[in-house]
Amino acid sequence: MSSDVEGGRIDYVFKIVVIGDDAVGKSQLLSGFARNEFSLDSKGTIGVEFATRSIRFEDKVVKAQIWDTAGQERYLAITSAYYRGAAGALLVYDVTRHATFETVGRWLKELRDHTDSNIVIMLVGNKADLRHLRAVSTEDAKAFAEKESIFFMETSAQDTNVKTSFETLLTDIYRILSKKSLVADTYVDSLTVARLLGGTKISVGPGGCCS
Numbered sequence: 253m254s255s256d257v258e259g260g261r262i263d264y265v266f267k268i269v270v271i272g273d274d275a276v277g278k279s280q281l282l283s284g285f286a287r288n289e290f291s292l293d294s295k296g297t298i299g300v301e302f303a304t305r306s307i308r309f310e311d312k313v314v315k316a317q318i319w320d321t322a323g324q325e326r327y328l329a330i331t332s333a334y335y336r337g338a339a340g341a342l343l344v345y346d347v348t349r350h351a352t353f354e355t356v357g358r359w360l361k362e363l364r365d366h367t368d369s370n371i372v373i374m375l376v377g378n379k380a381d382l383r384h385l386r387a388v389s390t391e392d393a394k395a396f397a398e399k400e401s402i403f404f405m406e407t408s409a410q411d412t413n414v415k416t417s418f419e420t421l422l423t424d425i426y427r428i429l430s431k432k433s434l435v436a437d438t439y440v441d442s443l444t445v446a447r448l449l450g451g452t453k454i455s456v457g458p459g460g461c462c463s
């Protein structure tokens with residue numbers, strides 16, 4: 253079971269990256285997760301934005317640091333830094349645009365090329381609220397996820413259950429990593445994050461890390 257945690261001790265920080273084609277809803281998912289709780293880093297300078305949220309698992313407090321891209325910069329200088337140290341990834345497509353599902357294999361390859369083999373990946377079919385426009389079946393996506401041994405869920409950024417999607421992913425990451433005794437290695441402190449970004453100073457707002 254998990255629950256929100258305010259302030260206080262942090263045992264682990266999990267970096268989660270959000271990837272997928274343009275306009276599939278990555279930013280909306282991120283802000284749904286962070287709504288009313290954290291401010292986002294401004295986009296302009298480093299090409300990424302991220303939100304954080306702390307969750308308790310039994311006696312441990314895990315801070316999820318969710319990274320999202322801010323435009324095309326990712327394809328230039330920061331690809332490696334963006335992926336480096338990620339413990340989990342949300343690979344998002346839009347259930348109303350089949351083309352965004354067809355590129356999932358490519359995103360998966362890029363992700364695997366740049367991350368540790370222990371990364372926990374969740375395929376996310378977003379915009380599930382647009383039932384009449386659906387172009388990707390749940391069955392096809394589920395079959396793909398099974399073939400690739402990754403998790404799968406459908407979401408709507410407009411639903412209140414976005415937090416549940418992230419919590420499911422975090423719970424899976426925590427369970428998998430703790431089983432493999434890898435949690436300690438996955439810890440990324442704020443200095444490491446700053447280093448990954450080439451020493452760029454990051455400000456996440458009140459209560460966030462790295463300011």
Ligand SMILES: Nc1nc2c(ncn2[C@@H]2O[C@H](COP(=O)(O)OP(=O)(O)OP(=O)(O)O)[C@@H](O)[C@H]2O)c(=O)[nH]1
Nearest residue numbers: 273274275276277278279280378379380408409410
């Ligand atoms: N109906 C519906 N619309 C959504 C949903 N998620 C996002 N949208 C809309 O889809 C559009 C794109 O959403 P973004 O969150 O900006 O998508 P993105 O993947 O961050 O886009 P890029 O920044 O271009 O990569 C916006 O108009 C959102 O309002 C959803 O779950 N349901």
